[in-house]
């Protein structure tokens with residue numbers, strides 16, 4: 001099948017690479033010529049384990065190419081994926097400007113009838129709107145069918161998720177279009193759910209909202225555990241053993257970040273509100289998450305009285321490990337707050353420092369070496385559960401820091417291990433550890 005993918009962000013690039021890997025001829029189009037130039041040199045524009053090898057393999061096999069010209073990329077395409085951004089507007093709703101522009105680009109350049117597949121996360125009704133937009137503006141009256149095919153990959157494990165997903169959702173108006181897309185995806189060997197457009201669009205928002213709800217739920221349980229002396233990790237393990245509940249997304253911490261959960265939960269609240277439904281449950285999920293991001297700073301203030309001139313080592317900037325993405329990372333809320341409180345911050349991340357320099361204006365020192373961050377620090381704040389942090393021997397803290405006081409936003413260490421160490425330790429939803437003789 002001849003396929004065009006519009007957008008080479010996370011979703012567009014991984015989709016394009018994966019579709020070429022299963023044998024399709026794919027051209028990825030991006031309006032950013034710098035991205036296209038990099039891609040044409042075999043360099044992915046995102047950090048994603050396993051992506052570059054697959055990309056190079058399929059470029060060499062002439063199944064995968066990149067262009068900044070819609071006319072070239074759309075030439076002969078039978079299926080066109082839209083995978084452009086749908087960022088949050090100030091009121092929380094999804095901004096559809098990029099999707100609409102992609103639709104106009106398709107209308108102006110398509111050379112044959114095609115199925116247009118929206119992979120971007122879009123509010124219910126968008127597929128319908130985009131189909132009308134393309135068909136009313138179509139060059140030479142060329143008409144398209146529309147399909148919703150939401151993406152469920154996670155950053156940091158995008159390649160793995162794409163080839164081992166739980167389901168592929170295909171929403172269409174016509175069974176014929178659904179059959180074509182089922183055929184396109186057949187080599188993945190993943191169960192396909194064929195449904196209508198609106199339900200498909202809703203499955204994406206409902207899935208992200210549900211996962212975010214699980215996280216805020218366990219974070220609230222964590223906050224109660226702290227008051228009662230229980231250990232949230234034990235509680236989550238016990239809950240997760242019930243197959244009706246499931247063990248995933250029950251890891252308590254400083255809250256969810258990333259380019260999707262914050263944006264999509266807000267968009268769903270807004271979408272419901274537009275149709276006179278007050279989505280109170282989801283509003284609370286968002287509120288709990290926002291509060292969770294500052295709770296550890298409150299604990300730091302309770303411990304030290306003031307953070308003025310305290311040297312704080314922040315471990316992790318990315319919103320989760322295995323990505324250099326900082327979009328909606330708790331670091332973007334917590335670091336400026338620490339600086340505002342007068343702290344002297346040195347931030348460690350193995351791969352996200354370059355991106356942090358672009359988006360964090362607070363005066364912060366950066367390092368890609370965890371030891372350098374710890375040297376002479378008065379306390380540590382763990383924001384991302386990077387393997388290098390999780391694997392660290394706890395004696396490193398007591399050997400290198402001024403005072404080994406650790407505020408762990410990701411529950412990286414077992415309390416057993418901590419109790420045998422000399423560190424003073426505060427985590428989420430678990431008893432603190434305060435050894436004797438710490439200043």
Ligand SMILES: NC(=O)c1ccc[n+]([C@@H]2O[C@H](COP(=O)([O-])OP(=O)(O)OC[C@H]3O[C@@H](n4cnc5c(N)ncnc54)[C@H](O)[C@@H]3O)[C@@H](O)[C@H]2O)c1
Nearest residue numbers: 007008009010011029030031084085086101102120121151
């Ligand atoms: N990032 C994720 O992990 C993830 C996972 C699932 C779903 N999604 C959804 O997928 C969509 C894309 O997300 P992303 O993170 O890949 O976005 P992104 O912003 O990283 O990338 C979008 C790309 O599209 C390009 N673009 C914009 N308009 C264009 C046009 N008219 N023609 C060609 N290129 C154009 C941009 O230059 C950019 O490179 C969003 O709706 C998002 O919610 C994202």
Ligand SMILES: O=c1ccn([C@@H]2O[C@H](COP(=O)(O)OP(=O)(O)O[C@H]3O[C@H](CO)[C@@H](O)[C@H](O)[C@H]3O)[C@@H](O)[C@H]2O)c(=O)[nH]1
Nearest residue numbers: 151152153154155249250251253255256257258260319320
């Ligand atoms: O038990 C957990 C699980 C996750 N998180 C946090 O939640 C955020 C999101 O994590 P994750 O879901 O792993 O990453 P994303 O790449 O944002 O993926 C989510 O968002 C994507 C975009 O819509 C979807 O495609 C994925 O299915 C969905 O998992 C991160 O800050 C994690 O630290 C927790 O705090 N506790």
